[in-house]
Amino acid sequence: xxxxxxxxxxxxxxxxxxxxxxxxxxxxxxxxxxxxxxxxxxxxxxxxxxxxxxxxxxxxxxxxxxxxxxxxxxxxxxxxxxxxxxxxxxxxxxxxxxxxxxxxxxxxxxxxxxxxxxxxxxxxxxxxxxxxxxxxxxxxxxxxxxxxxxxxxxxxxxxxxxxxxxxxxxxxxxxxxxxxxxxxxxxxxxxxxxxxxxxxx
Amino acid sequence: xxxxxxxxxxxxxxxxxxxxxxxxxxxxxxxxxxxxxxxxxxxxxxxxxxxxxxxxxxxxxxxxxxxxxxxxxxxxxxxxxxxxxxxxxxxxxxxxxxxxxxxxxxxxxxxxxxxxxxxxxxxxxxxxxxxxxxxxxxxxxxxxxxxxxxxxxxxxxxxxxxxxxxxxxxxxxxxxxxxxxxx
Numbered sequence: 544x545x546x547x548x549x550x551x552x553x554x555x556x557x558x559x560x561x562x563x564x565x566x567x568x569x570x571x572x573x574x575x576x577x578x579x580x581x582x583x584x585x586x587x588x589x590x591x592x593x594x595x596x597x598x599x600x601x602x603x604x605x606x607x608x609x610x611x612x613x614x615x616x617x618x619x620x621x622x623x624x625x626x627x628x629x630x631x632x633x634x635x636x637x638x639x640x641x642x643x644x645x646x647x648x649x650x651x652x653x654x655x656x657x658x659x660x661x662x663x664x665x666x667x668x669x670x671x672x673x674x675x676x677x678x679x680x681x682x683x684x685x686x687x688x689x690x691x692x693x694x695x696x697x698x699x700x701x702x703x704x705x706x707x708x709x710x711x712x713x714x715x716x717x718x719x720x721x722x723x724x725x726x727x728x729x730x731x732x733x734x735x736x737x738x739x740x741x742x743x744x
Numbered sequence: 745x746x747x748x749x750x751x752x753x754x755x756x757x758x759x760x761x762x763x764x765x766x767x768x769x770x771x772x773x774x775x776x777x778x779x780x781x782x783x784x785x786x787x788x789x790x791x792x793x794x795x796x797x798x799x800x801x802x803x804x805x806x807x808x809x810x811x812x813x814x815x816x817x818x819x820x821x822x823x824x825x826x827x828x829x830x831x832x833x834x835x836x837x838x839x840x841x842x843x844x845x846x847x848x849x850x851x852x853x854x855x856x857x858x859x860x861x862x863x864x865x866x867x868x869x870x871x872x873x874x875x876x877x878x879x880x881x882x883x884x885x886x887x888x889x890x891x892x893x894x895x896x897x898x899x900x901x902x903x904x905x906x907x908x909x910x911x912x913x914x915x916x917x918x919x920x921x922x923x924x925x926x927x
Binding site: 554555558559562564589590592593594596597598599600601602603604605606607608609610611612613614616617618 | 762763765766767769770773774775776777778781782787791794795798799802863864867868871882885886887891892907910911914915917918921922
């Protein structure tokens, strides 16, 4: 808005003049007005006093070394993320190895032999391990049945050729383990990613 | 040995030398802390947020243009962080610390020094008493020398709002300083 030298300057004009935000021509007219106006210079001085006061504020020293704290945080964050990833990976690998090992028919013999050699007082845990092994065996044989029977299922509506009740326990356990691992991964992935990679603040 | 430039330190940090970022922090910690202290008025919070500002800056270092000066950029990060902090739903009161480690003023009489400190405390108190947006606009304009347009971008506000916050903030400061002078 052009400033006429006859009219008083608005507060906005005065602030903009002190901030150097007025166009050159407008600024010249504003100064021409200030040179003759009896009231506007006092208003300008009042605003100017704030500029002077703020300029006089010194910087204060910082009492603790922020660099130390920043470097400690940076060292901590990625390690934390990576450690959890390793723990998760190790869990997944251990679970997989255990599941495959227990599914092997030879595992029962090997464990029984180890139990004798180690002179373990009880073999109740061998009976316990027979349960998931039976589940695995059932799962494998039924998977083979699906592979053999699958194509005809697509073309003809026929009842499933295997009993489903034997599968319930292993399927439930496997599902829970998978969900637990996946849930952990989903929860921890953003944290590890945030710690490693720069992102939006 | 010549001191490494900010640009070199930033590039080294991007290359994985985290210690180079430590050097950047040491260079700018006083100015970043003072941005936070002027906005928050409380030393411990100001130091915590200054540290947080450097961590944010580190995380966003890839988006920083190393051809531009680092100081204004990191101070802007700090100012925005403080504004977010001040605008949190839980309102906080920020009693201004009684500072006892002022920079040494040489050649001044103790009485003059005391008057000067009292005046500075008055200004800081007046500043901290402003609403958060007015305070931030004043900080960015007077201490960071941002233009209206740059303040608008930094604060994510329309230009008219920035002017309004700045002008109202100054007016309130002028009144407070005037009434303090009368006492």
